[in-house]
Amino acid sequence: MEPTHLPATNFQDLAWAILLLPLVSALAITLGLRRNRELTTTLSLSAVGIGFGLSVWLFFLYGVSGERLAATPLSWMSVGSLSAHLGLTVDPLSTLMLMVVTGVSFLVHVYSTGYMEDDPEYPRYFASLGFFTFSMLGIVLSDNFVQTFIFWELVGVSSYLLVGFWYEKPAAADAAKKAFLTNRIGDFGFLLGILIVWAATGTVSFDAMAAKLKAEPGILGAAASLAGVLIFLGAVGKSAQLPLHVWLPDAMEGPTPVSALIHAATMVAAGVYMLCRVYFLLDLPAAWPAALSFLGSISALDVIAWTGALTSLVAGVIAIQQDDIKRILAYSTLSQLGYMVMAVGCGGPDAAMFHLTTHACFKALLFLGAGAVIYACHHEQNIWKMGGLAKRMPVTFWTFLLATAALCGLPVLSSGFYSKDAIFAAALASNRPVLFGIGVLVVGLTTLYMSRLVIIAFLGESRSEAASHAADPGRNMTLPLLILAVPSVSLGWLPVGAYFKSAIFPGAVTHSAEGFSDVFFEPFNHSPLGAFLGFGLMAFGLSVAFATYWGAAMDPMPGHLPRLSRALRNRLYFDEIYAATLIPLHDAVAALADWVDRWIVQGLFVRGISGGMDLFGRALRLVQTGNLQTYAFLFVAGVALVVLLALK
């Protein structure tokens, strides 16, 4: 469907305002308001708050009616066949995502007014948060690859600024650097993928590209699958998929509300969102260039689906033996992102977006809850030093519990149940039973590590002095928890899945669950196998967790399964393997280049020449010259030669 180009109507103004408000607030804070905390708070909260209000308006004005609009673009750069502009696309996909991003961002802003209250660099924090929100919205609204790439990089930069917010702490500074560089590996592939599709279609605009592809399905030729995989590589970086997932757990060094925003609901979701936006490029039959022809009939979607499934499984396993509350949630995020990516690969971008939406709510809630716990326990992050928090922090506990239920996929009473079920259904529908099996198995793992977390941190007796004095934080921090709990429970009762189906596959006949009761019981009709197996594994995970951790003073697993436990605690040695192979290899190449430069290029070459010139200079010194004169002589000689030749 071609987007309707309308004259300047209000949708444009709305979309521009949503995009630019956080930037304006970030700039104003950076340039002038650094010393004024009240004004900083008012400005950044209202920028994102108004943005959320406008997003809701935009959603009900255009999103639900399925309209596809494109704002008149602003020029960025246009030369030859490269025409890159700053455009905004307002369609069902972007409008819902706008609500998610601005909504979570707003709640995180509110929460941060409490969490970051005592930080001397409070204004810089809010400026960075605003800049991040702007960058993320740029990806959501983008209608072309160049713009997506620009904001993609800006999201990387702003997350660098936020993860490294406490830059004086070496661990935070290192984590920020690692996050940025790991993302850059993905961006490297992403850029090459963009170049391939641009060269083949002559455009970077999504709509024009889709139209070209529709008119001429084989336009990408033998590069089709390669392009798909390279574009996917961008998402592997941003959405922290195997093998580039290593940055996300480290990025927990940033302030906790930042993790709720960028490591749960937005930045890491950008990869999945981008895959759904360009799904028409991924859903192509397998075709590889001659050099890669051994890959045969493996399509880009196959690569995507398997990457997602493995990430989901591996991260779920690692999470079982983490002791840091934020790291458990980080690995859980990896695992859930793996689900979303797997869903895209299984031909279910709508299921991926559905899960992205529910996950944004309940995972943001989990991170904010973890933040409340950390705040209450005086920056203690080890769950073995918490305990008994349920009694002392009831609001935090109950909201955390609801979000945990959603994460585990508790039937009917949680949004996660519905969105996960859509993913399982997609895996079955695409005839990938192994992936379906992995998906269901991960439900068991999820329940295991989350129950472990809840049992140790919240139930039982206090395990430390700090935990015994813990209390719920102030209202500006509990209110966001309560608000997020609502969609975490109930979002699945709305036809979000069907909405995304018609958003991504416009005009496709959808198996529709229209009425409330239809939607309510959808999973049981949809894929009863997934629903019941998932429930069974959930019960199993829960009982294992209770049997192992109820009343345990310390983790029994290292005692029973020492090797496995050690491997998991060392995150399956991914970082160690990189630190022992790729990084030193690249450093060695650099060292070699440096050596050559020092000793061969500068040493022999330059000294050789200068030795020769020295001789020449000595000869010239006979006629009383120094370096400058030598130079002047050469110059004059040259000019004389011109004149000579001219007059000849």
Place this chain on the structure above:
Amino acid sequence: MSTLSLLPLLPILGALVILLVPAAYSAAWRGIALGMTGVNLLVATTIFFTFHVGIGGYQMVANHAWVPAIGLNYHVGVDGLSVGLLLVGALVSFAATWVSSEIKSHERFFYVLLLVISGGVLGSLISLDLFFLYFFNELALVPTFLMIGIWGRGADRSAIAFQITLYLSLGALVALVGLIGLYALSGANTLDVVTLAAWLKTHPLPASTQTVLFGLLLFGFGTLVGLWPFHSWAPAGYAAAPTATAMMHAGILKKVGAFALLRAAFPLLPEGVAQWTRILAILCLGNILYCGWVAMRQRNLNLLFGNSSLAHMGFVFLGLASVSLIGITGAVLIMVAHALLASLEYALSGHIYRETGHLELDRMGGLMRRMPFIGAALVAAMLAGCGVPGFASFAGELAVMFGVWPTLPAFVVAAAFGGLLIGGIYMLRGIRQVAHGPDVGTTGGDVPCWTGRIPYLVLLVPLILFGVAPYVLVDRIRPSAALVVERALLKPSPAAPAAPAVAAAPAH
């Protein structure tokens, strides 16, 4: 007289005035230098915004015969290739003059030389006669050698000054041989690019001659830009140079070499283009990959900047090697952006050196805390240096990669690796070492007041503005780049009138 002539004239006039002001009024020296570069900045800004967008040819032209016997004209004009460089040339001159308050000895001589560099660079950028282009470039080069020797840093600065002199003189000499060859062999009896272009269109040189001449110009002018493997003068030279000299040379003077290739070699010698671009593409990977790797190993901030700046020049050469509209537009865009970026980097490192007395990375850390403004500007510059969008350099590098992709995709893979990854690694490691982490230093502080921020802001703000709206530059560059590409890809028409006989005669 064309407004353009003011650009070299004002600084050189300023230099003469400073020479006449007695030492009793020494405070006036700096004032005159600042005044002249400031007025020049206004002139260049006016030129930039009165420039007619969408015209590929020369504007604001002035042409006076100077030595008719040898076809030497004072011929000046501005087109899309030079208009952006003129603006940033004036900006860099102004900023470099401002930060020179650190100079405490032989100030008169310092400001005279600085103004001569400025006048020389701007003069070479407006020259349409290659003789003047070359002459002005030389005029700007000589003072840099002297400045490194006199006001430079480090015990071995004389040796380094000698090395850079040798290197650049040899490069210039090779280029000069090429220009003389062009003059002598073309039979046009002039080095005026307009006349020469028209003449060579109907009287093309034999392919072999073009190949030789192009090679001479490529390596001659290439050396001035730091084309691998003739690059090693640059990092050491900039590390030893006083702040203003490094800013002028790395920022704008170095670009003249690449600019001369676009003025002379590419449009005039299409056969040479066809022969050499492949080799150029290979060599520029030396800049992008090899110099990038070398940068990763540097333990001195200025050596890091020097090598990274060579890597950026690799992208310029890669754009040239594509001989495509997008690629060459991107190359010019990088030249403009990098002028701002490189001079900003050296201005910042100059402040740090002045405050802390060294630039050793291993002894630095936590600068953000002690120098919030300088630290933030440094982080911005280093992010710009690893290709972050929002800075003009990103737009240029992106355009180069798009422009090169259709013809040389494998080179783009290497360039993207170099730009995104190697660049990212050394710049982020640099930030981590210098700006982040616990504060290790005990001495030194930020710029004291808001006026102290001006030289950094006049470089950083345009770098961001052109990054947010690169079309302001691209729309100006594009038509002229299109002309270069058209001429560089021109195949000699078979019906060309007896030209080879004329042209070939002196060759044998």
